[in-house]
Amino acid sequence: MVLYEASQVRDAIACGCAALLAFAGLGLVVSHQSPLPFDLAGASLAGTGLPLALFFTHAGEFPMYASICGFLLVVGFLYRKWLLKISIPVVSLVIMWQFSDLMKLAFNRPRPGYWSLIHESSASYPSGHVVLATTFYGFWAYLAWCSNLPAPARVAIVAVLLLWIMLVSWSRLALGAHFPTDLIGGYLLGVGAVFFEISVLLLMASRKPV
Secondary structure, X not given: OXXXXXXXXXXXXXHHHHHHHHXXXXXXXXXXXXXXXXXXXXXXXXXXXXXXXHHHHHHOOHHHHHHHHHHHHHHHHHOHHXXXXXXXXXXXXXXXXXXXXXXXXXXXXXXXXXXXXXXXXXXXXXXXXXXHHHHHHHHHHHHHHOXXXXXXXXXXXXXXXXXXXXXXXXXXXXXXXXXXXHHHHHHHHHHHHHHHHXXXXXXXXXXXXX
16 A cells, blocks of 8 residues: 555646646747736836845845755754655755756846846846745645644645745845746746655655555
């Protein structure tokens, strides 16, 4: 007897592929034309709440992730039964960091011209901050939701993690670093990564007898 059915792994992979196809389709649309009206409307958020936006932008960068991942890996080696669940988002974060940079080069979309405080030199699509936040915190939200914690605790943890992802995303608009469709592309790529993370977790768990 196994913990999970093989169909669940296939469903997770299928959802991940669908998210990646949507990401690629959106990228092809937005990277070869002038900004959409929806993108231009996002300019109204640029320059708002800059101190808070700067905080959440820095919270989505390497030093923060390195600190969190380092702590989690120490915990994983101390409590080996948690190591798999900890290593999946850590490894995925590194992979998606490189993959999102590769996608920026592939789509090569220019950044908005109304940036504030931080001048980004890389291309605009997708938002790397959104990709990484969704990939990392989205998987932890899934684990929290599937845990044995009381329902109020699970809801609270998931809500906080999703809010954190949204605030990191908002900070990129507030700093004028991205168009709204860059964020949507980041969500799609990050959600695709989460589904692949889930498939790996289910596949590994299915090999454990109960």
